[in-house]
Amino acid sequence: VVQIGTPDRSVVTTCAYCGVGCSFKAEMRGDELVRMVPYKDGKANRGHSCVKGRFAFGYATHKDRILNPMIRDHYSQPWREVSWEEAFAFSAAKIKDIQDRHGRGSVGAISSSRCTNEEVYLVQKLVRAGFGNNNIDTCARVCHSPTGYGLKTTFGTSAGTQDFDSVEYTDVALVIGANPTDGHPVFASRLKKRLREGAKLIVIDPRRIDLVRTPHVEAEHHLALKPGTNVAMVTALAHVIVTEGLVNESFVRERCDWDDFQEWAAFVAEERHSPEAVERVTGVPAEEVRKAARLYATGGNGAIYYGLGVTEHSQGSTTVMAIANLAMVTGNIGRVGVGVNPLRGQNNVQGSCDMGSFPHELPGYRHISTDEVRSIYEDLWGVVIDKEPGLRIPNMFDAAVEGTFKGLYVQGEDILQSDPDTKHVSAGLAALELLIVHDLFLNETANYANVFLPGSSFLEKDGTFTNAERRINRVRKVMAPRNGLADWEVTQRLAQAMGLDMNYGHPSEIMAEIAATTPSFANVTYDLLERMGSVQWPCNETFPEGAPIMHVDEFMRGKGKFVITEYVPTDERTGPRFPLLLTTGRILSQYNVGAQTRRTQNVLWHDEDVLEIHPHDAEQRGIRESDWVRLDSRSGSTSLRARITTRVAPGVVYTTFHHPATQANVITTDFSDWATNCPEYKVTAVQISPSNGP
Ligand code: SF4
Numbered sequence: 001v002v003q004i005g006t007p008d009r010s011v012v013t014t015c016a017y018c019g020v021g022c023s024f025k026a027e028m029r030g031d032e033l034v035r036m037v038p039y040k041d042g043k044a045n046r047g048h049s050c051v052k053g054r055f056a057f058g059y060a061t062h063k064d065r066i067l068n069p070m071i072r073d074h075y076s077q078p079w080r081e082v083s084w085e086e087a088f089a090f091s092a093a094k095i096k097d098i099q100d101r102h103g104r105g106s107v108g109a110i111s112s113s114r115c116t117n118e119e120v121y122l123v124q125k126l127v128r129a130g131f132g133n134n135n136i137d138t139c140a141r142v143c144h145s146p147t148g149y150g151l152k153t154t155f156g157t158s159a160g161t162q163d164f165d166s167v168e169y170t171d172v173a174l175v176i177g178a179n180p181t182d183g184h185p186v187f188a189s190r191l192k193k194r195l196r197e198g199a200k201l202i203v204i205d206p207r208r209i210d211l212v213r214t215p216h217v218e219a220e221h222h223l224a225l226k227p228g229t230n231v232a233m234v235t236a237l238a239h240v241i242v243t244e245g246l247v248n249e250s251f252v253r254e255r256c257d258w259d260d261f262q263e264w265a266a267f268v269a270e271e272r273h274s275p276e277a278v279e280r281v282t283g284v285p286a287e288e289v290r291k292a293a294r295l296y297a298t299g300g301n302g303a304i305y306y307g308l309g310v311t312e313h314s315q316g317s318t319t320v321m322a323i324a325n326l327a328m329v330t331g332n333i334g335r336v337g338v339g340v341n342p343l344r345g346q347n348n349v350q351g352s353c354d355m356g357s358f359p360h361e362l363p364g365y366r367h368i369s370t371d372e373v374r375s376i377y378e379d380l381w382g383v384v385i386d387k388e389p390g391l392r393i394p395n396m397f398d399a400a401v402e403g404t405f406k407g408l409y410v411q412g413e414d415i416l417q418s419d420p421d422t423k424h425v426s427a428g429l430a431a432l433e434l435l436i437v438h439d440l441f442l443n444e445t446a447n448y449a450n451v452f453l454p455g456s457s458f459l460e461k462d463g464t465f466t467n468a469e470r471r472i473n474r475v476r477k478v479m480a481p482r483n484g485l486a487d488w489e490v491t492q493r494l495a496q497a498m499g500l501d502m503n504y505g506h507p508s509e510i511m512a513e514i515a516a517t518t519p520s521f522a523n524v525t526y527d528l529l530e531r532m533g534s535v536q537w538p539c540n541e542t543f544p545e546g547a548p549i550m551h552v553d554e555f556m557r558g559k560g561k562f563v564i565t566e567y568v569p570t571d572e573r574t575g576p577r578f579p580l581l582l583t584t585g586r587i588l589s590q591y592n593v594g595a596q597t598r599r600t601q602n603v604l605w606h607d608e609d610v611l612e613i614h615p616h617d618a619e620q621r622g623i624r625e626s627d628w629v630r631l632d633s634r635s636g637s638t639s640l641r642a643r644i645t646t647r648v649a650p651g652v653v654y655t656t657f658h659h660p661a662t663q664a665n666v667i668t669t670d671f672s673d674w675a676t677n678c679p680e681y682k683v684t685a686v687q688i689s690p691s692n693g694p
Helices: 051-055 084-102 117-131 145-154 164-169 185-196 230-243 249-255 258-268 275-282 286-298 316-329 349-354 371-381 393-402 422-431 487-497 507-517 526-532 601-605 615-620
Strands: 009-014 023-029 032-038 107-111 136-138 172-176 200-204 221-223 302-306 339-342 407-411 434-439 451-454 463-466 471-475 534-536 580-585 610-613 628-633 637-644 652-656 684-690
Touching: 009 471, 032 051, 084 107, 084 407, 084 434, 084 451, 084 487, 107 117, 107 393, 117 136, 117 349, 117 371, 117 407, 117 463, 117 487, 117 507, 145 316, 145 339, 164 185, 172 185, 172 286, 200 230, 200 286, 221 286, 230 258, 230 275, 230 286, 230 316, 249 258, 249 316, 258 316, 275 286, 302 316, 316 339, 349 463, 371 507, 393 422, 407 487, 434 487, 463 507, 471 526, 526 534, 610 615, 610 628, 615 637
Parallel strands: 107 136, 107 407, 172 200, 172 302, 200 221, 302 339, 407 434, 434 451, 580 652, 610 637
Antiparallel strands: 009 023, 023 032, 463 471, 471 534, 580 684, 610 652, 628 637, 628 684
């Protein structure tokens, strides 16, 4: 007897939410997905999962999915459903016309960290070979681009140094600017297991995240610093290590540039970097900082895990380098149990960066100006590649407002909701002559589009995602693309309409090209992935089956580089009008701007964003629990319900950004990381007042 809903087949694939990259068995009955079962042989999750991967897949078949291409001459007009052929011909003709009138550099594309490596690779190829410029950027610009800059500068490549298994050998975990319990739940479970076994925990975060105190886990130190003072804090930790004789000198002499180290050590040893001197900046008692530094330096294997609370600041790249300095000076790098580990937010942030979707880098983080690297692709693609870096995402909006940038192809990202300074983004989008949105839903960005190309969900794809530990996981097609074309085929057909010779028959052929042209992927094949389950790059002649740990005998750049990290306060200042600091984060059941999770049953766990306010600040303003609160910043205003809590310190308020009504990016500033333009989402001066509702 076959019960209704009993699966009759299953396909092993990879979760498309966060950078943990859990493997699942998608159990099917006919064409219907019955359930997602965590896969016990998945190397990133070993049979575990969270409520997103397990339950939040209903968006794939949601009635809001757009399944037919649509075009219109202007975004003010109604959409017209057309064939794929007409949509591609319309788009290609518009791109050519714009370039004829405004120059080659007047168009560009934004690739998605939600899409597969193969899909991202094709978008950057379309731009470089088809558009003839380097105006390709990734939505990772707004999350982990400082990781790219900081870890490449110090270690030589932009990636987490360890595998998740390594946490089982960690003695001291330092979690800074990350909330793994909500953002990376399966990794958080492994970390908590290790903490229950006796490992020590240091949390550096303005907010008392769950990890600080949960059943059977209590952080040794919670350094609840003022938002925006990460560099001062991490440099103060380094000050203690250097001035109290806790440097791992043999490691530094053998593995790092000694001259750089000496210069850096003299810098951090200056009294102005002592915990006592920076206490008034960070707000954290000096003695707590001293104890935390001693614990990290002397407590055994020290591993650092960080997230967007590090990167999304005006000094995001500086903080990443300060963290790298800390690992090098204590020798906590290059072996099991230690390391520097960026916890990537989206499922394929690592991969989208690896695949050359930055305007200055070809796949494998090789600079566009390097003749030998460009020539590899020029020979293969039969084109000349521009050696000048292209526009970053914020520069695209600036150029659109100025009238020099006219056409944009956006793959799988609602930039109007997710990018900072919404007014400026909408002005840029409104000024475009052509906006192609390639997505599952008619999102907010599509309001300004004149071409809509239906996208496919992860259940409809073949390809690979690369998780936060550099693990290349297979994504396998569970059901046929509901719109008729997989995302890689959409990009390929658009490229063909532009006259490009692009004729892949399957994503494995795209991976073969990636492997042939990218040294860190040289050995990666779908056959190897079938045999191994997954592999961690670098995967090449030196590491034929991948490398769980990097920088073992030497750093990817040779000698590790210490970098001077001078603290520069953000320009976003509090004052009489805006006396509080707003910072933001995620909640377990929801994901980013909620385009997917809000279209699943997970919305029952969290149906609105709220504003956390310290009791002291609430009382001063006559705000009670669940009252509506008006939130004003220099950029704009919005309303949320109040949650009175001591999770935040006096002077700090906090919200999540999963629901469009929150309009968090109406509030945020246009300040950004000095090196990468990653927006400063985490620090906004605000005022709050009682309100009657939205
Ligand atoms: Fe998916 Fe991340 Fe949850 Fe794993 S931890 S199931 S990858 S959202």
